[in-house]
Amino acid sequence: MKDRIQDANFPKTEDGRVYHLGIRAGEVANRIITVGSTSRAESIAKMLDASPKLFSLYSERGFLTITGCYKSVPVSIVCIGMGAPNADFFIREVRECLCGDMLVIRLGSCxxxxxxxxxSLVLPASSVACTRNVDFDFASYDPWEVPYKLSKPVSADPDLHRALHDALEATRPPSLKNLVVSNAVNASTDSFYSSQGRQTSFQDHNASLIDHLKAAVSGLTTLEMETFWIFHLAASWRGVKQSSSAVNLPLATVPVVPAFSGIPSGILEKVEVHLPGLDKDTSSRPVIRAAAAQMVFASR
Ligand code: R1P
Known part of the structure; x- marks a missing residue:
């Protein structure tokens, strides 16, 4: 990869590649499944069509992009690792490589x-951010600050959320009644430890954090680390009108459940999500739609 940066606002290599994912226009599809680990990405990729040959790029910053077709419709699987900064690189850099709408489903654990x-599979209808207040004096105690901050909620895209829910419900065996929950609230944290209430050798002032979160956020069900920032960026992006070459695709399906292999109690063998069509009107502003499904790996 040539690495002379030409534009400080949006650094790209001389051959047009975004700097951290390493991809360029044409190498990522408008419909994207994002996961946190490369093995989950590779499991889903096994379900893509044999032809055309898959595009696969593992960037030197640890992002894996696999692009192919599922039932002839282009789909990308992007492994982003963990946390808000990686979610931010992912949404912004993929967006930079696309024309038209961008549809993102995050499949993860929680x-x-x-x-x-x-x-259980939880489909958060909304997510809040719970972040460490670095102005709080963690070394001693600070009567003037709170140790953790809670954001307002941001919603999943309602159409994509419903499509994901319907697909999971349609595929779920009757014996697994009530294991798909779609009216839940998620909290995305900026640490797996302090802002998720874990007690470690650090003085995190978080012993009552979980109780506080449950009292403050009605319907709070899951904790993980990426969903809020994906929903937030999707909801706050305002694309510019595009004159031509936007990708027009009809309703399509993507495979989702292999993402959960390696997580305890994979409950469904195969789910296809019928995604909303991408916007055909190239004179309108494109959008980013995002939704998430999270598999419970531990309860507290
Ligand atoms: C922490 O162990 C990771 O697991 C959860 C958290 O969001 C964080 O990324 O999700 P994934 O298993 O989907 O990565």
């Missing part, structure tokens, strides 16, 4: 704050 059994 901790659970209710009595849902391990292996």
């Amino acid at each position: 901790g659970c704050l209710t009595d849902l059994p391990v292996g």
